[in-house]
Amino acid sequence: MYLVTAEQMRQIDRYTIDTIGIPAAVLMENAGRATAEEVLRICNTLADSEQRKPWLVLVGKGHNGADGLVAARHLHEHGAAVSLLYAFPPDTLHGEPARQRDIIRHWPIPAGVYEPGAMDWSRFAGVVDALLGTGFKGAPREPLASLIREANASGLPIVALDLPSGLDADTGLAAEPCIRASSTVALAFLKRGQVQQPGAALCGQITVQPIGIPLHLAERFQVSARLATKTEITREWGDPHAPRQADAHKGTYGHAVMAAGSLAYSGAGLLATRAALRIGTGLVTWAHPGKLTERLFGLAAEAILQGLPDQGSGEWRSVAPEALAALTVGKQALVLGPGLGRFEGDKAWLKQVWEHTDVPLLLDADALNMLAAAEDFTGWKKRSQPAILTPHPGEMARLSRMTAREVQQNRIAAASGFAQEHGVILVLKGANTVTASPTGRIWVNSTGNPGMAAGGSGDVLAGVIGGLLAQGYEPEAAAVIGVWQHGAAGDKVRDARQSERSLLAGDIVEAL
């Protein structure tokens, strides 16, 4: 499913009208009808006493408001009671909205103009928010701001037309105030901001409705962002749950090296190793400072334990980068970072590993902090496949010299900018993880839940993606599929436990 920006939506909209020749009024008619259908669906779920009450359509002065007027007509035609509340005096409307105003005057639909505090909201069953759509910028000005606050305070179900008024369609940031919708009818395409928080939560239940705009125009207008769902992943790379080859042997599914864990953080290495095994990797070697081998005995029976010479210290600082590099020869993936710890000279250490290996590489956790400490890694040896970086927002902030807040304010832009500038696959973790590739392609994940914000969850993800790399998936596929599988496993645990809170990273491994 494509994810568009407001600007792309405008271009596609214009092309449909001007070049293809579908009149704007036709698109609007479809948009209004789709919205009315959603309202009728909700109506059927309400108690009888509520069903008899009218719906209130809040009408703005742009095309979003015009769509709202069409929706009101269709509701009326279906026998539903409906009233209009214009945010501005109707005779101040221009263009299409004025045309729809004139049309609806032929229907016996009550209409009023908003006056702050004058509405008795309890008379209504629900609200259609047709105040602001993709043409909105900044923060809603009066009288819209007061109207939005009153609508939110009414406690009524709100169906947002295209998107909740006050939501930034590109970033998912909410203005003060912003409509809190119970459901949203997205027209033609999902907007990027509808799958980014807090936007996704403010949309409530989202349905995407076709309105006559050809969906293949997304390619013509180079829409580069997509929602990663099972259908989309299968279309792009095949079914992630397809049966294995009948003549498979352990060599068929690759050999991954997990360079992970230390005395304090052995669990990180264990989780990554077990996750790589559970995702179906043929062989997994868990590399660690040699002194720790005895302690790790028996923890992951299916893994190969490879202690690296550490001068008896039990620390990564004493492990020669060349020794780790040598271990990766003939293997298909290296995951470096979970539970490594930081140490003096670690930037140079990381550079050595980078330059002396050419297996598909994933850097996580402390390896990302080492990378952030390096002045600039664009001059480092070019790898035959782009490395995968899996930062959380704090690590991303260090990597990109931004604050975590700036990263979170536009996650898609932050991830994509970095991936293109540095030639890496950037997986920005957090709610709706964003995976960006050097080619500009962007994937927003559709699985996962807040219960996964827990220690060890990232180590599991690193193991999953590393395991997919070893199985031969190219880096973008490994990252997108891995993030999706990881989230889907987390959702399975939440459903089984009927709780997000009690979810452990180890449960995610078992649910893979």
Ligand SMILES: NC(=O)C1=CN([C@@H]2O[C@H](COP(=O)(O)OP(=O)(O)OC[C@H]3O[C@@H](n4cnc5c(N)ncnc54)[C@H](O)[C@@H]3O)[C@@H](O)[C@H]2O)[C@H](O)CC1
């Ligand atoms: N997607 C499509 O192809 C179709 C979309 N339709 C609908 O059109 C809107 C977008 O319409 P547009 O007229 O461009 O903008 P809006 O209705 O969202 O609002 C613009 C309106 O609001 C004013 N405004 C902007 N910012 C603010 C602010 N901060 N405070 C107050 N007012 C603000 C601005 O000046 C304009 O007057 C899309 O969402 C769909 O609903 C088509 O109807 C069908 C085809």
Ligand SMILES: [K+]
């Ligand atoms: K709206």
